[in-house]
C-alpha cells in the first residue's frame with residue numbers, strides 16, 4: 001500500500017510550477033511551458049491570482065512542494081505582486097516574469113516584480129516572452145547542477161543557438 005502510494009506520488013511529480021495572474025497571461029507564459037516541455041521537465045501551469053484567489057494560490061504552492069517541485073515561475077501584469085506572494089509562501093527559488101500591460105507596456109509589471117524588499121527574493125527576468133522562456137531556462141540550469149543529462153541538453157541548446165547565429169546572413173542592400 002505504502003509502495004503504491006509512493007509510485008503514485010512519483011508519477012505525479014512536477015519539478016516546476018508555472019503560475020500566472022490570469023488566463024490572459026498565457027500567451028506570454030506558455031513560452032516557459034514550451035521550454036520545460038522541450039527539455040523534458042515536468043511542470044504544472046495554473047492561472048491563480050495573488051489578489052483574486054489568494055487561498056487557492058497558497059494551497060497550490062504547498063501542493064506543488066509535496067509533488068517534488070524545485071522552482072516556481074510566476075508571471076503577472078500591472079501591480080504584479082504575484083511572484084512576491086509566491087516567494088512568501090515557499091523557500092524554493094521563485095522566478096518572476098513581468099507581463100506586458102496595456103497602458104505601461106509592462107514597465108509597471110517589471111518594477112512591481114523586481115522591487116522586492118530585502119528578505120524575500122524574486123529573481124526577475126525580462127518583460128514578456130523572452131523573460132518567460134529565460135525563467136524556464138534559469139530554473140532548468142538550477143536543476144542541471146545535479147543532473148548530467150540536463151547539463152548535456154543545456155549545452156546542446158547553447159551550441160545549436162550559436163550555430164543559428166553563425167549561419168545567419170544579412171539581407172542584400174536595396
Ligand code: RP5
Nearest residue numbers: 021022024025076077078099
Ligand atoms: C494581473 O492583471 C494579471 O496577471 C494580468 O496580467 C492582468 C490583467 O488580468 P485580466 O484582467 O486580463 O484577467 O492580475
